[in-house]
Amino acid sequence: MKKLDFQRLMDDSRFMKVLSVGVAILFWFVVAFTISPTITTTVSDVPITISGSNETLSSVGLDVVDGQNRTVRVKVEGRREVVGSLKPSDIVVYPVLTSVTEAGKYTCSLRAVKADSAADFTILSVSPEQVELTFDRVKTLKTELSVAVSGYTAEEGYILGSSAANPKEITVKGPESAVDQVAKAEVRLDGKDTKLAKTAKVEAEVRLYAADGSEIELGSTLSVDTPKVQVTIPVLKKATLPLKVAFTNLPSGLDGSALQYDLSETAIQVAGPAETVDRMTAITLGYVNVLDFDYKNGYTFQVQDQLPTGFVNLDDFDSVAVSFGSRYDGGSFTVSNINVINAPENYDISVVTRRLYGVKFVGLRGDIDALEGTDIVAEVDGSSIELKNGQYNVPVQLSTTSGAMVWPTGSYEVVVKVSAK
Incomplete structure (x- = not known):
């Protein structure tokens, strides 16, 4: 094994350059941590914090509606190993709100404190020192969500039912002056000539509209609790089903199917969920209590009241009369x-x-x-x-x-x- 030749290393210019850099770094650490351990630095992107339970705002019923999302720079001083690792979350910057008494724009001074009061550093200044904030009374409005669907058609033998959004209601929140402009909340869908053979579910964005029909933009000050909702576009199967009535409280031995009657309409054209339509053989209009049998005047039943959930009446009559003639x-x-x-x-x-x-x-x-x-x-x-x-x-x-x-x-x-x- 060859012995290390220090003389040759000392004569090597490349080795001497590396050695010089290493010695310089070593001396820098010695000076930094022994001779000058305290430094000043700036922490950037520190958010402005406004507590939702702020007593000043609560006492006048106001909230911040603009300006609260800005960030600032905070100059700090402390030991190099402490301030060198500070993050924006280690500092809390808040506005002084004592001058806020009513809705409007205010220029508020900023204050900064340590998130951990025991942390070993000192806050020197905040830049900028002031921030412009807008205050207003925050209002919530619960409103029904309407649905506007276009560009969808149903396959032969089917029809489109009434589309519905889930949830059916949304809550709008924002400055009172902005919320008061909201006249309607709506989701709009354009199927672009889509033909459907079964019920479809589509996600859509909620939009707000003023009384004049203009759209109100959602943003940092005006929001809804459900920005996107699911819209169901029902596809209903058409069918023609016979109508009938049933009898209750039949005495023992009396067969209800033997009781004869006349209907003003004997069948009805309906549309409903395919799985339900396929199982149905007739629609029962209602029940006749034989213990209170009005054979002279008969009965009238409202069709829509007797249709299964999700069914629609495609005929032009809303009621059916039941009569018994001179049979009874x-x-x-x-x-x-x-x-x-x-x-x-x-x-x-x-x-x-x-x-x-x-x-x-x-x-x-x-x-x-x-x-x-x-x-x-x-x-x-x-x-x-x-x-x-x-x-x-x-x-x-x-x-x-x-x-x-x-x-x-x-x-x-x-x-x-x-x-x-």
Whole structure:
């Protein structure tokens, strides 16, 4: 191994240059950190901070609407190793707001403090020393979001439904003077001749408009809580479906499908979500309570009230009349055949009422004409009676022994006597 020849290194000009630079750097560190450890420097891009809970602004109901997003430079002094690593977040710069008493523009002095009061450096100055800020009363406005859609069409056999935005409402916030100019919030979509075969969802930007139709620009002072919303463009499938009515409170043995009626409209053209339309065989207009059967006047049902969610009526009628013609009739009867069923073992239940008068039945005209009071049976269900000695009014269930297409309307009671055996 060759020995290191220091003499040759000393004679090498390149080595001497490198050595000189290294020695100079070493001496600089020695001077900087021992002889002159304190330096002055400037921290740039320090933001101006205005607390949302500032007492001065809160007391007069104002807020900063312009000028608060500026930055400043702060001159500091301290040990080189401390100030050399300072960041804008290590300093808090705030305006003095004691002169702010009403809405308007103010020139406010700036103050700077250390974010950490224990930090070992000194703040010397702020540049600029003042800032111009605009103050106003901040107002919020909740408004419905309208939707304007153009340039979209539906495939054959479909139609476009009413487009809707989600959310349906937005909140506008900003200076009172600016918010008061807002007359409408809207999203606008242009499909540029797009043809749809299924429901589409499109993201769109919210726009604000004044009463004269001019657009109001959103910015640092005027904002909305939801700048972009999702717009649903429904694509509805067309179909023609038969109409019908249903009957409720049918007595045992009475088949509702056997009850005949006439409709002013027997079918309707609608449009709705394809998955729902494909499952439907008819639309039920409403329900007829047979216990309150108005066979003389019939019924009228509003179509839109009975359509499933998301359906629209494509026909030119809004209501359908249900009539029964001369098929049905009614009569009043006296019932003396009153029995107790499901009687308890330890109590006697006797019927005090001997006859029920004015019992009303309706049904097919021919069956009503042939019905007699002796064909009607009134039954008291003993299992539903409170088992205490005494007399009570209790309901009865009415039926016929004739097998005719008839049924009772209204409700009826008899008096029974309960006594322990």
